[in-house]
Amino acid sequence: MTDDNGALRWGVLGTGGIAHSFMEGLRATPTARVTAVGSRTRERSQEFAAAWGIPRAHGSYTDLAADPEVDVVYVASPHPWHHPHALLCLNAGKHVLVEKPMAMNAFQVSEMTAAAADNGVFLMEAMWTRFLPAHRLARELIADGAIGELRQISAEFGVNAPYDPDHRLFNADLGGGALLDLGVYPLMLASWYLGELTLVGATRRLSPDHMVDTHTTMLVRGEQGATATLSCASLTALPDRAVLAGTEGRVELPLFWAATDLVLHREGREPETFHRPFRANGYEYEAEEVARCVAAGLSQSPDMPWDESLRLAVLTDRVRDMGGLVYSAPTVKAVPL
Structure with a gap:
């Protein structure tokens, strides 16, 4: 086809x-x-x-x-x-x-x-x-032991959007909230590197109408004991940076969710900066992954498989449960098909 x-x-x-x-x-x-x-x-x-x-x-x-x-x-x-x-x-x-x-x-x-x-x-x-060239390089560096054993991740994604209860970011009927819209990025990063995550704790700040989160911070632990501190916000501009720290150095990714650059810090060496620009705006790489998988007869991508999407959904469910926020079907407006 x-x-x-x-x-x-x-x-x-x-x-x-x-x-x-x-x-x-x-x-x-x-x-x-x-x-x-x-x-x-x-x-x-x-x-x-x-x-x-x-x-x-x-x-x-x-x-x-x-x-x-x-x-x-x-x-x-x-x-x-x-x-x-x-x-x-x-x-x-x-x-x-x-x-x-x-x-x-x-x-x-x-x-x-x-x-x-x-x-x-x-x-x-x-x-x-996940498919951006800068992240591919970061994965290779860490897999090759450039920073030793990965021990800690910090990642945050926050925007200072004007509050509007009818806007998608703040309207519960539209699935609003910082967690679902922005928090999936730091959660994805932690899961990508640390495997199955255990949610240790989460705290949130709610919108003025108390319907959605406007700031959520999570602490998670990976399969091998490494930890991650992850934050998202819709009413606060955050640095939008990720740091992956190991026993012998760290990798920093400015604007990590749309990264084109990374900085490798290794003990006893000068920092090394790498630039991996997009061909267009970055969305081309996930489209190419779809084409590659379909041509190979695959039903799912090995780099973003179904069980990973399920793990992330389970995590966001648990974070929302901690804050008592539930998006039930009757509260979500129907859209014609």
């Missing part, structure tokens, strides 16, 4: 800001061709299609999922609807790349991976940070 040149035929579900960002990266991916877009209204779909030169514009997500000219769908809707929209596409026989977080809770993630398995199609959470 590719075009005559071997390129995957992509459909884009959703027309918000993240969909535009993904399109910029996809445009730099030779193994991709965007054939269709779907939105809640034909007008929005047509506007997006005109902006990016996409030949087919659907006025519903159901029509996009049924489009025979689409091989893989990028689900870019707000995260409360990742679950129904991904299921719609998976059950239509489409491969799916779904924005992070994969779903609102671990149960939904389990249903999505089961649907992918039942339909024999590929599914991946769009954790684009």
